[in-house]
Amino acid sequence: MNSIIVGLLTMGGLGLFFASVLAIASEKLKVKEDPRVEEVYEALPGLNCGACGHPGCHALAEAIVAKGDLDGLRCPPGGSASDEKIAEILGISVGAEIRKRAVIKCGGGKSLAGQRADYHGIKTCTAAQLVVGGAKACTFGCLGYGDCVTVCPFGAIRIDEEGLPKVDELKCTACGLCVQACPRKIIDLVSCANRIVVNCNSHDKGAQVRKVCKVGCIGCMICVKVAPEGYTVKDFLAKVNYDKGDAVAEPGQAKCPTKCIVKL
Amino acid sequence: MDLLLIFISAAIVNNFVLSYFLGICPFLGVSNRLEKAFSMGVASTFVMVLAAMATWIINNWILIPFNLPFLQYVAFIIVIASLVQFVEMFIRKSSPTLYRSLGIFLPLITTNCAILGLALLSALREYNFLQSLTFGFAAGVGFTIALCIMAGIREELDLAPIPEPFKGAPITLIIAGLLALAFMGFAGLISG
Numbered sequence: 001m002n003s004i005i006v007g008l009l010t011m012g013g014l015g016l017f018f019a020s021v022l023a024i025a026s027e028k029l030k031v032k033e034d035p036r037v038e039e040v041y042e043a044l045p046g047l048n049c050g051a052c053g054h055p056g057c058h059a060l061a062e063a064i065v066a067k068g069d070l071d072g073l074r075c076p077p078g079g080s081a082s083d084e085k086i087a088e089i090l091g092i093s094v095g096a097e098i099r100k101r102a103v104i105k106c107g108g109g110k111s112l113a114g115q116r117a118d119y120h121g122i123k124t125c126t127a128a129q130l131v132v133g134g135a136k137a138c139t140f141g142c143l144g145y146g147d148c149v150t151v152c153p154f155g156a157i158r159i160d161e162e163g164l165p166k167v168d169e170l171k172c173t174a175c176g177l178c179v180q181a182c183p184r185k186i187i188d189l190v191s192c193a194n195r196i197v198v199n200c201n202s203h204d205k206g207a208q209v210r211k212v213c214k215v216g217c218i219g220c221m222i223c224v225k226v227a228p229e230g231y232t233v234k235d236f237l238a239k240v241n242y243d244k245g246d247a248v249a250e251p252g253q254a255k256c257p258t259k260c261i262v263k264l
Numbered sequence: 265m266d267l268l269l270i271f272i273s274a275a276i277v278n279n280f281v282l283s284y285f286l287g288i289c290p291f292l293g294v295s296n297r298l299e300k301a302f303s304m305g306v307a308s309t310f311v312m313v314l315a316a317m318a319t320w321i322i323n324n325w326i327l328i329p330f331n332l333p334f335l336q337y338v339a340f341i342i343v344i345a346s347l348v349q350f351v352e353m354f355i356r357k358s359s360p361t362l363y364r365s366l367g368i369f370l371p372l373i374t375t376n377c378a379i380l381g382l383a384l385l386s387a388l389r390e391y392n393f394l395q396s397l398t399f400g401f402a403a404g405v406g407f408t409i410a411l412c413i414m415a416g417i418r419e420e421l422d423l424a425p426i427p428e429p430f431k432g433a434p435i436t437l438i439i440a441g442l443l444a445l446a447f448m449g450f451a452g453l454i455s456g
Contacts, residue, residue, distance in 0.1 A: 018346035029357040
């Protein structure tokens with residue numbers, strides 16, 4: 001009985017002692033934080049996605065307040081909406097930045113691209129890719145199990161009736177999570193101003209591409225001949241020179257024999 | 265000589281992570297980058313030394329005189345948790361730079377079982393003040409060594425051709441097991 005009372009008193013005393021020390025310390029050692037950090041933090045989406053290159057939204061808020069400027073410290077998912085709010089808090093104006101969105105570089109849907117096997121495993125692209133590179137005959141194209149759909153925090157990607165992901169440009173914030181999630185690395189972040197893209201990711205030679213897909217890039221170089229400024233072809237795959245703009249790329253798009261250069 | 269023995273024993277032979285299997289979660293969680301592992305190790309060492317001191321005082325001045333050693337677990341947890349909280353506040357006020365480099369790790373350390381294990385072991389072995397201080401410091405050094413070795417290996421693993429199913433957690437656990445095996449080689453060095 002006695003030891004219970006002593007035990008209770010001792011533990012109670014210890015608890016009380018530490019509680020009061022902590023209570024005093026939290027008052028005495030309070031750190032004054034710039035109140036704007038909290039406001040800026042509130043204006044950010046709070047996803048902690050890390051797309052800005054900072055460890056989390058709070059770190060970005062601190063960096064923005066410390067710099068007093070949005071230059072190079074933008075939040076990709078928050079986009080212009082959060083930029084404006086932050087600019088208001090800091091009393092500065094927002095510079096213009098062109099929005100980006102995810103572009104999926106594959107047009108080989110069910111009716112256009114062949115399968116080389118039946119796949120009955122786990123229905124994710126990552127799992128399918130692990131099993132000898134998936135069932136699709138084209139080893140570069142979209143597997144269509146929608147890992148990008150699952151990972152997208154904004155519901156901006158859906159799988160269409162052809163079994164290919166489609167990006168909703170209005171919802172996409174270019175956070176880049178789908179780029180990382182895709183085991184075949186066929187998603188790029190491209191400025192919304194660039195409407196013309198090469199809708200293929202295959203580095204196979206032309207003959208092989210023709211065997212497996214009706215809309216693949218065969219590396220024929222026609223686009224480069226028609227619009228030398230607008231395209232580069234490397235390893236049998238054409239790429240739009242995005243910085244040159246759509247006007248330069250336009251003639252190449254019209255002449256593409258497999259129609260793999262598309263206008264979104 | 266006695267202190268040196270305690271140091272080598274706690275840091276290497278009876279390494280907290282690799283032979284007592286205490287503090288496994290930071291060992292696996294914070295060991296992907298060498299720099300981060302080292303910060304975590306330093307922060308842990310710091311807290312371990314403080315905890316060794318504080319728990320020794322509580323144990324020898326309060327619990328033993330009142331004949332309450334059965335309350336060690338509860339009392340030590342309270343001491344360690346409040347100590348870490350206090351240290352965090354103190355560092356935040358006095359050195360923002362140190363706070364930023366240790367900041368994230370300090371709250372994590374509160375719940376690290378290696379710290380509680382350290383306090384309980386030094387009470388069990390009836391160390392005097394200097395001995396428990398050495399024990400705490402050595403345990404911290406051992407923890408840092410284990411973490412840094414692991415982080416070094418894991419950085420190399422990023423570039424190694426690991427079979428797909430083993431990537432990530434599985435290979436890390438295998439490495440942890442092999443490291444523990446390797447550390448068993450020190451077993452004959454000192455007994456106790």
